[in-house]
Amino acid sequence: MIVRPEDVDPSLIDLATRTVPRYTSYPTAPQFSAEVGPGEYAAWLDAVGGTNNPVSIYLHVPFCRSICNYCGCTTKAALRDDPIRAYADVLKEEIGLVGARTGRIAVSHLHWGGGTPNILPPDCMAELVELLSKTFNFKDDMEHAIELDPRHVTQDGMARLGDLGVNRVSLGVQTLDDQVQKAIARVQPLAVVEDAMRAISQAGIADVNFDLMFGLPFQTETSIEATVEQAVRLAPSRFAVFGYAHVPWMKSHQRLIADETLPDASARIAQARLARRLLVAAGYEGVGIDHFARESDPLVAAMRNGTMRRNFQGYTTDGAATLIGLGASSISRTPSGYAQNLPDNAGWQRRIRAGELPVARGKAVDAVNRIRGDVIEAILCFFEADLAVIAKRHGFPVDLFGQDIVRLLKEMGTRVRIDGWRIAITRDPHETARLVASHFDGYLQSNGRYSVAV
Ligand SMILES: C[S@@+](CC[C@H](N)C(=O)[O-])C[C@H]1O[C@@H](n2cnc3c(N)ncnc32)[C@H](O)[C@@H]1O
Ligand code: SF4
Incomplete structure (x- = not known):
């Protein structure tokens, strides 16, 4: 059966056209x-x-x-x-x-x-x-x-x-x-x-x-x-x-x-x-x-x-x-952080020929990055996350997420369900998961331009 554009809920179009990261890291x-x-x-x-x-x-x-x-x-x-x-x-x-x-x-x-x-x-x-x-x-x-x-x-x-x-x-x-x-x-x-x-x-x-x-x-x-x-x-x-x-x-x-x-x-x-x-x-x-x-x-x-x-x-x-x-531009992930190789082939080759690891930039991850990363990954993988379980695993108090939840509910309304500290996407999860995950991104305010969520 063909889904016609007019079948798409306008509020979803608004949410799905927000620009958010793909959260592959x-x-x-x-x-x-x-x-x-x-x-x-x-x-x-x-x-x-x-x-x-x-x-x-x-x-x-x-x-x-x-x-x-x-x-x-x-x-x-x-x-x-x-x-x-x-x-x-x-x-x-x-x-x-x-x-x-x-x-x-x-x-x-x-x-x-x-x-x-x-x-x-x-x-x-x-x-x-x-x-x-x-x-x-x-x-x-x-x-x-x-x-x-x-x-x-x-x-x-x-x-x-x-x-x-x-x-x-x-x-x-x-x-x-x-x-x-x-x-x-x-x-x-x-x-x-x-x-x-x-x-x-x-x-x-x-x-x-x-x-x-x-x-x-x-x-x-x-x-x-x-x-x-x-x-x-x-x-x-x-x-x-x-x-x-x-x-x-x-x-x-x-x-x-x-x-x-x-x-x-x-x-x-x-x-x-x-x-x-x-x-x-x-x-x-x-x-x-x-x-x-x-x-x-x-x-x-x-x-x-x-x-x-x-x-x-x-x-x-x-x-x-x-x-x-x-290889040029490749990103490595270790328990300590991310490291990205020089993106241009010539620069990457020069560094290696000089006997040096060709890393250009990266990000050391701290405990807060790890816990936020786990929440974001769970949402993208399973459309739900148990914040209390994740917080406990990392030895953090769960109220770390208090403000995130308030903003999430304000923006998503009944599109998300919250039972205790368990959040689940209840409607259109494929289109909104990146956006829901973005509420747990501690850096979002300073982020650049991304592609649309759908
Ligand atoms: C490295 S390519 C796959 C291997 C091979 N180069 C090929 O194109 O057959 C990885 C995939 O990224 C996807 N892709 C490439 N450019 C994209 C874009 N601008 N937006 C979304 N997906 C893209 C395509 O589906 C592509 O198959
Ligand atoms: S240019 Fe075409 S063939 Fe090459 S990586 Fe991109 S999608 Fe694949």
């Missing part, structure tokens, strides 16, 4: 500063090395063959392989610098993101995996995931990734509509995605996520319906459905998308709801604000038993307290 990136540099991060890594807890590793590959008009990721176009090979060489040095501090710690999750990680020449990728496995200790059941652009998936390439131990992939599908694909400069007909799925299956990889998008230029509920139906027929185990974040003041290539071709707020809400309804009808379980997974997917179990987490890659079963980010 807390504190959020605008709070990062030069107070954290290589010295601080080195000490944090030393501390991580002193524990027996497994860590996650994220490797950023900031290259694509061409740039899609909507892209909000940190990436650059590279037509030749030379800069990619040079980047991979420096990544090896960065792995050495980090490993020298942590020692051979256990790794539970390894994630390649981008950009387009499958742009790495096969020998570079194999050398990087070999070095990582020697520097760190890959757990036997390690999740080894990679983001793939279907236009660059080949049967040989997938077989090689399978041989390297990749066991989970995410395909950027976005939309299967011709007109929308042309408007976003990403022409990728259904047959390309079908071929990619065949190659993935032949490589023996069963865990596949599709990224889909709504709110793209010329997108309509009719085209969303057709895309979701075609995508469901290919039977991935997971979907992530992202609202297009139009931030041309930050990503200048997005100016190639004319404002008047973009669906308005009520159409965006209707598109997201339609995608959600179709995916749920097709047997996928809704997970958090924008993920969907088959019942058998471990993400569903993690959601149900309360262990699901939210990090820079979205919702995850990854419970590691430390995420080591490698």
Whole structure:
């Protein structure tokens, strides 16, 4: 059934168009500063090395063959392989610098993101995996995931990734509509995605996520319906459905998308709801604000038993307290705080070549950050949070949240229910969770501009 824009409650449109952070971390990136540099991060890594807890590793590959008009990721176009090979060489040095501090710690999750990680020449990728496995200790059941652009998936390439131990992939599908694909400069007909799925299956990889998008230029509920139906027929185990974040003041290539071709707020809400309804009808379980997974997917179990987490890659079963980010612009999270690498490739390379950890900025986390971060994460993961339980876990009096609750009730009214210190979102949780979470963000007053909440 089509959800029409007129079905969307006007008060929801008002709430959903407030600009709020995505809360893939807390504190959020605008709070990062030069107070954290290589010295601080080195000490944090030393501390991580002193524990027996497994860590996650994220490797950023900031290259694509061409740039899609909507892209909000940190990436650059590279037509030749030379800069990619040079980047991979420096990544090896960065792995050495980090490993020298942590020692051979256990790794539970390894994630390649981008950009387009499958742009790495096969020998570079194999050398990087070999070095990582020697520097760190890959757990036997390690999740080894990679983001793939279907236009660059080949049967040989997938077989090689399978041989390297990749066991989970995410395909950027976005939309299967011709007109929308042309408007976003990403022409990728259904047959390309079908071929990619065949190659993935032949490589023996069963865990596949599709990224889909709504709110793209010329997108309509009719085209969303057709895309979701075609995508469901290919039977991935997971979907992530992202609202297009139009931030041309930050990503200048997005100016190639004319404002008047973009669906308005009520159409965006209707598109997201339609995608959600179709995916749920097709047997996928809704997970958090924008993920969907088959019942058998471990993400569903993690959601149900309360262990699901939210990090820079979205919702995850990854419970590691430390995420080591490698590559230009990558963000690391340790129990002591966040550290972000230099965003520009040249600066990142120079620092590493000089033998220094390439950290540009970050944020040390204190006890109040941790407790607020837990509340925000619980709201984004489960649409509810028991503030008393969280406060107790951190050894804080729960009335720390007294003012937040007053402001929350004032703004959200009956959209939230409060029993004692337990808060739950009662209406439109997918559209309002970021906004509800923002009431527990101690820095919100000084925050910059973000994309809209839906
Ligand atoms: C690094 S890309 C995925 C891998 C590969 N580069 C590709 O595009 O197929 C990560 C995902 O972010 C999402 N994305 C990119 N730009 C976005 C934007 N401006 N707003 C919302 N989501 C966006 C897309 O769904 C995309 O698949
Ligand atoms: S969406 Fe993916 S392929 Fe397109 S420019 Fe961004 S990172 Fe590259």
